[in-house]
Amino acid sequence: MTEPSRPRRGENLDITHKRGKPTLRTIATIAGLAVTTVSRALSDAPQISLETRQRVHRIAREIGYLPDRAAQRLKTGRTNVIAILLDSHEEVVGFSTSIMYGIAKALKETSYHLVVAPNFLSTTDVEAAEYIVRNHLADGLIFTRTEPLDARVRLLFETGFPFICHGRTEFSTPHPYVDYDNFTFAYEATRRLIAKGRRKVAVILPPKRLTFCQHILHGFMTAVREAGIAYEIPETVDLDTPADVLRDCICSRAAAPDAPDGFICPGEVSALAVISGMSDAGRTLAVDYDIVAKETSRLLTQLQPKVDTIHEDLTAAGEDLGRMLLQRINNPDAEDLHLLLPPQINFPIG
Amino acid sequence: MTEPSRPRRGENLDITHKRGKPTLRTIATIAGLAVTTVSRALSDAPQISLETRQRVHRIAREIGYLPDRAAQRLKTGRTNVIAILLDSHEEVVGFSTSIMYGIAKALKETSYHLVVAPNFLSTTDVEAAEYIVRNHLADGLIFTRTEPLDARVRLLFETGFPFICHGRTEFSTPHPYVDYDNFTFAYEATRRLIAKGRRKVAVILPPKRLTFCQHILHGFMTAVREAGIAYEIPETVDLDTPADVLRDCICSRAAAPDAPDGFICPGEVSALAVISGMSDAGRTLAVDYDIVAKETSRLLTQLQPKVDTIHEDLTAAGEDLGRMLLQRINNPDAEDLHLLLPPQINFPIG
DNA sequence: GCAAAAATTTAAAACGTTTTCATTCCTCGA
DNA sequence: TCGAGGAATGAAAACGTTTTAAATTTTTGC
Numbered sequence: 001m002t003e004p005s006r007p008r009r010g011e012n013l014d015i016t017h018k019r020g021k022p023t024l025r026t027i028a029t030i031a032g033l034a035v036t037t038v039s040r041a042l043s044d045a046p047q048i049s050l051e052t053r054q055r056v057h058r059i060a061r062e063i064g065y066l067p068d069r070a071a072q073r074l075k076t077g078r079t080n081v082i083a084i085l086l087d088s089h090e091e092v093v094g095f096s097t098s099i100m101y102g103i104a105k106a107l108k109e110t111s112y113h114l115v116v117a118p119n120f121l122s123t124t125d126v127e128a129a130e131y132i133v134r135n136h137l138a139d140g141l142i143f144t145r146t147e148p149l150d151a152r153v154r155l156l157f158e159t160g161f162p163f164i165c166h167g168r169t170e171f172s173t174p175h176p177y178v179d180y181d182n183f184t185f186a187y188e189a190t191r192r193l194i195a196k197g198r199r200k201v202a203v204i205l206p207p208k209r210l211t212f213c214q215h216i217l218h219g220f221m222t223a224v225r226e227a228g229i230a231y232e233i234p235e236t237v238d239l240d241t242p243a244d245v246l247r248d249c250i251c252s253r254a255a256a257p258d259a260p261d262g263f264i265c266p267g268e269v270s271a272l273a274v275i276s277g278m279s280d281a282g283r284t285l286a287v288d289y290d291i292v293a294k295e296t297s298r299l300l301t302q303l304q305p306k307v308d309t310i311h312e313d314l315t316a317a318g319e320d321l322g323r324m325l326l327q328r329i330n331n332p333d334a335e336d337l338h339l340l341l342p343p344q345i346n347f348p349i350g
Numbered sequence: 351m352t353e354p355s356r357p358r359r360g361e362n363l364d365i366t367h368k369r370g371k372p373t374l375r376t377i378a379t380i381a382g383l384a385v386t387t388v389s390r391a392l393s394d395a396p397q398i399s400l401e402t403r404q405r406v407h408r409i410a411r412e413i414g415y416l417p418d419r420a421a422q423r424l425k426t427g428r429t430n431v432i433a434i435l436l437d438s439h440e441e442v443v444g445f446s447t448s449i450m451y452g453i454a455k456a457l458k459e460t461s462y463h464l465v466v467a468p469n470f471l472s473t474t475d476v477e478a479a480e481y482i483v484r485n486h487l488a489d490g491l492i493f494t495r496t497e498p499l500d501a502r503v504r505l506l507f508e509t510g511f512p513f514i515c516h517g518r519t520e521f522s523t524p525h526p527y528v529d530y531d532n533f534t535f536a537y538e539a540t541r542r543l544i545a546k547g548r549r550k551v552a553v554i555l556p557p558k559r560l561t562f563c564q565h566i567l568h569g570f571m572t573a574v575r576e577a578g579i580a581y582e583i584p585e586t587v588d589l590d591t592p593a594d595v596l597r598d599c600i601c602s603r604a605a606a607p608d609a610p611d612g613f614i615c616p617g618e619v620s621a622l623a624v625i626s627g628m629s630d631a632g633r634t635l636a637v638d639y640d641i642v643a644k645e646t647s648r649l650l651t652q653l654q655p656k657v658d659t660i661h662e663d664l665t666a667a668g669e670d671l672g673r674m675l676l677q678r679i680n681n682p683d684a685e686d687l688h689l690l691l692p693p694q695i696n697f698p699i700g
Numbered sequence: 701g702c703a704a705a706a707a708t709t710t711a712a713a714a715c716g717t718t719t720t721c722a723t724t725c726c727t728c729g730a
Numbered sequence: 731t732c733g734a735g736g737a738a739t740g741a742a743a744a745c746g747t748t749t750t751a752a753a754t755t756t757t758t759g760c
Contacts, residue, residue: 023746024746024747033709033710035711035747035748036710037710039748040748047707047708047709048708049708052708052709066484066485067747068746069485069486069487070421070429070745070747071424071715071747071748072747073423074418074420074714074717074746074747075714075748076748079420081465086447086454096444097436100436100466101468104466113465114465115431115463115464116454116464116466117454118450118451118454134416136419242648272649272653298593298594299593299622301594303622373715374716383739383740384739384740384741385717385740386739389716389717389719390739393718397738398739399737399738399739402739417716418717420716420717421716421717422716423745424715424716424717424744424746425716425717425718425719425744426745427745
């Protein structure tokens with residue numbers, strides 16, 4: 001072992017640079033090394049001797065060196081940013097927030113950050129995605145509320161831009177996604193109503209253009225047909241219908257003799273609206289009718305009488321989305337990643 | 351008028367650069383100008399002749415030039431990013447999302463983007479802010495849920511980092527903020543209950559460490575004292591208490607003979623929990639007791655019987671926050687900016 | 701011992717802007 | 731006709747990093 005090499009005399013002059021902020025050059029000067037070597041040492045490149053690597057790391061820590069993201073970005077072309085398209089629909093139960101929490105969790109300890117790009121400011125939903133891609137504002141993109149033939153999926157696929165979506169499409173090529181098993185949600189929800197003795201069930205569907213509307217419809221219809229009972233699908237309202245309109249609709253329908261006595265509500269607001277509308281019509285929950293609702297919060301669990309709920313954990317979904325997008329960015333040719341999250345059913349099934 | 355100068359022969363050779371993406375140099379080559387001139391023309395610097403400016407702009411548009419943010423950022427030291435600290439408390443009614451929408455609205459048409467920094471990943475709330483400042487991740491910071499002596503405010507003030515918060519502090523120096531007039535909310539809410547004939551009112555307070563808790567308390571107490579009626583302030587629960595715990599608390603209190611017959615609920619979830627808890631105790635809304643609630647959504651307006659609400663428009667607040675932070679960034683020495691937003695009262699006052 | 705190979709380290713160019721300072725080209729007054 | 735002064739443009743350096751290719755030192759094989 002020779003004694004550790006140290007800065008030769010007279011080399012550590014120009015320590016403090018222009019604006020005091022330590023850079024690679026600062027470290028290089030202190031250590032008596034070339035900037036190149038320092039850069040390599042910090043990024044743990046293989047050719048650097050262990051001793052040098054350790055020394056550089058130590059100095060960096062001591063003087064509080066932080067790499068300049070702008071310079072890294074300029075040089076490498078990587079932004080270290082992933083973006084999420086904030087959707088324009090009424091976000092009453094913190095849909096986006098929950099997902100963002102999950103994503104942020106997955107991004108922790110990485111060098112990535114999350115920027116939000118609200119697509120409600122663009123005229124079409126694909127425009128916001130296009131903006132991200134063209135301006136290279138991020139290395140990857142996450143978005144929600146997919147449609148069967150989603151213009152965003154096509155755009156991103158064509159441009160080879162890394163992405164993952166919450167929800168599936170029918171895009172011919174398989175694409176990465178995280179989705180919730182809405183078929184099972186609707187299937188088990190419907191069976192629950194039937195098990196409770198309800199004989200005419202209705203479902204509030206999401207807007208028809210969204211893929212998961214089909215999944216819910218499919219689950220619903222499967223259970224209904226298996227049991228051979230009556231059903232109803234309101235045509236004039238959907239999950240995005242303002243709550244008061246939905247309430248009025250439910251209320252006027254409830255007056256008729258052949259009104260449904262069971263409701264599937266894939267969201268908190270729709271559940272409240274249905275309860276409210278039925279109440280207007282003089283019907284009592286758990287007596288005259290039942291509800292099974294999907295909730296992403298814990299809002300409904302406190303209602304009285306208790307509503308049967310199936311939970312969707314959006315933060316967990318966000319965490320998967322973030323994790324899988326990072327994989328995708330670092331290895332675009334990896335085999336296709338997708339995930340179907342199981343519903344958490346808060347009532348006895350069987 | 352001489353004929354417009356045009357690229358001299360043989361100068362427009364190296365149009366397409368390395369990776370096809372047009373840069374200032376591409377434009378310069380096409381226009382037969384220096385990169386410097388093009389840069390100035392695009393940023394509408396004064397010394398450039400009108401004709402050159404227009405020509406450069408036209409070429410830029412034609413070839414689809416987009417400035418490289420990383421290079422701009424490296425050179426100028428400005429990130430063109432503002433950050434918002436996502437708070438860790440249960441976001442059941444889309445608090446952050448609404449604010450972010452507003453901010454994004456204010457940022458549209460500017461060159462700024464919004465990144466979210468969840469502070470729930472740090473151990474202390476000031477840590478996330480520190481991280482932003484130290485890594486120079488943004489040019490300005492927005493955060494919510496301020497405390498009277500807020501460590502974030504102090505940190506940002508000391509470092510001279512531009513910021514604005516949603517809510518006030520008691521920091522000795524005046525600081526920029528957007529706040530909601532919670533005094534008036536509580537005052538008018540309490541008066542409404544009294545006007546309805548209620549004789550013992552209670553208020554669910556926010557966590558005591560938050561500044562706006564004091565404002566609500568003050569408004570409440572003022573109205574109560576003016577009317578000289580009884581009141582009650584639950585000590586063991588607050589606005590962040592899980593809904594089921596709050597419900598149980600309300601329920602057990604409702605059993606006593608001296609239970610309150612009026613409640614101020616500064617949030618949707620607490621309102622639902624109170625209704626639910628009272629219902630457990632056999633009390634009927636609008637008959638045995640009344641509620642006045644603050645809502646940031648339209649969730650409660652559909653309840654039956656109707657609950658009196660006072661609305662807080664968080665998207666509008668976000669828009670103000672964004673706008674004012676930008677002002678702050680561009681002119682740090684501008685006189686102090688603050689804004690107190692009036693409650694929107696959805697019942698007749700008098 | 702000596703050339704070749706391996707292990708380290710380094711110089712220099714590049715990423716795409718902005719900015720400082722110089723240069724050119726007019727116009728105009730004396 | 732000359733130079734001053736202003737308007738318009740340009741050359742070059744700089745921001746802080748990564749990367750290519752080359753240089754240096756050390757190790758190895760024989």
